[in-house]
Amino acid sequence: MDANCFYDQMANDSISSCPTASEMSVDDHSENGTEVESKKLPSSRYKGVVPQPNGRWGAQIYEKHQRVWLGTFTEEEEAAKVYDIAALRFRGQNAITNFQTSSESDDDYIEKMFLSSHSKAEIVDMLRKHTYQLELEQSKQNYACYGIGNSQGFSDLFGSNPFQETALEFLFDKVLTPSDVGKLNRMVIPKQQAEKHFALSSDIASKGVLLNFEDNTGKVWRLRYCYWGSSQSYVLTKGWSRFVKEKSLKAGDSVSFWRSNIGPNSRFFIDSKPQQQQNGSGFEEMQSQEEVGLLNPDDRSGGVRLFGVNILEKPNNLNCR
DNA sequence: TTTTGTGTTGAA
């Protein structure tokens, strides 16, 4: 493509993407395009932005001695903004960017969370496909649906989890064994899960604690949770047999544990599912959140699901009511 | 045929 074609394309694409006079070499004005220098592409005034032969602009960022291509864009400024987004994700809040990016507004805070909750590859993929803004907006809408619902700005909540009123966190599943639904009147909680989600201090471990679990009907089940030293296992005891009976649980069925909030006001939830039926007695509130992306039923790795991704590690503290 | 984005190089 010669210079004339190049600038024709520039004119078609966007007025604002045309080079300034200072960026255009004298030879660019030649009519016949025979000058060698006329093919020289205009440099971008933005970091991470490179000109393309067709007059568009490419965005790229470097990491570990390798270029990461961020896509091509009609507008030079658009490419610059894309670089900024990548820079924030790759290099953090202190990254040098083309435009002012840091503020304490709610939107900016959501975007920070959005960025940090997606892998670099995911962000790059969005940028290259030009879907970043769309996905970000969808995340904001998800937040609006399940937000705190008061007038308090996010910035007021820095230092704590601003989404704690909204997050419903999947803890773990347990496929019930015959003994879990038998006459022992107890359910063994896998040690790894127990120590992770229901950690007890040693002094109260043997004594046990009463935990409240809400089921899908809103009914609260008060279950005794303790550690049995004899079998070195964590168990739900008092109240469990009644739960089994009322839910008609059998071996092979499963129970799921969830929690909402992080901190002193944590609430636990319990849900049961028949062995063969995966979509039967779903937790209505949880399902509705899954539908909007707050929770991902396919990804039960344990993190809080926000903006369609997991963003928080599970806390290790136990909160009894 | 047009556009994207990679290979490569040299500067900072």
Added chain:
DNA sequence: TCAACACAAAAG
């Protein structure tokens, strides 16, 4: 790390 340049690969 970064941008410039050339050009092969991919897309239309």
